[in-house]
Amino acid sequence: MKPTVYAPLLSLVVAACNSLYSPTNSAPPGPSFAVIRVRGDSAPVADTLNKFRAALGGSGRREINWDGVPAALTNVDTFPATFFNVNSKRGAVFSTRGTGLRVDSTAFASVNAGLADQFKAFSPKKLFMAVGSNQVEVDFKLAGTTTNGLVKGFGVVFSDVDKAAATRVEYFDANGVELASIASPAQLGTQGFTFVGAVFESAIVARVLITSGEAALDATITDVSAGGTQDLVVMDDFVYGEPQPLPQTSNYSAGRL
Secondary structure, three states: OOOOEEEEOOOEEEOOOOOOOOOOOOOOOOOEEEEEEEOOOOHHHHHHHHHHHHHOOOOHHEEOOOOOOOOEEEEOOOOOOOOHHHHHOEEEEEOOOEEEEEEEOOOOOOOOOOOOOOOOOOOOEEEEEOOOOEEEEEEEEOOOOOOOOOEEEEEEEEEEEOOOOOOEEEEEEEOOOOEEEEEEEOOOOOOOEEEEEEEOOOOOEEEEEOOOEEOOOOOOOHHHHHHEEEOOOEEEEEEEEEOOOOOOOOOOOOOOO
């Protein structure tokens, strides 16, 4: 099925096995899903988020915007991976190949002063990124429990995507089979936003792998838009379906990070 573009900055794609966004390693025909993504300033992203919320349907949803994270866990490299399942029960547990996770209120200027004008928060003022890696995995749990869960869809707002396809979200089922890999478009101008999300016909997604740009943030790295060689990208809002129980026949596969 060919992608259908509804507006220059917004595409809504229903994918099947022969489409651009079909699974690469699952048996045909593969699950159908809708891709919802946008680039631009806060207005089109907010409008697209509303479309994404509506597409998730009546089974409920969860959202993370980082701004409620307490000061003691902000601007440090030790943000707890289970915070949004234990402290704030939203059914999301994080992991990374890096050395930690960071919620930052300074647009990461506290990591690198040269990044002060690089990133902007979609929902001011805190942003999220792994430490020592550009990848974060999200595993879903029945909210507030250790029981693995499945969601119908997941989407994320990115800040400052300069290169198309360098930033993406990959979706996996409970058996570790990749269901979809959705690339972000490049944003327009500095400090812009992109949103990438996919909604499936039913709750089937056990985990997602988010790749934010081409490199981890550090004290000396420079973004490609400021003369560097790599695209640096950070994350803001997460929106996803309410985690649902796994079918009795599922054989849950742990994350690959």
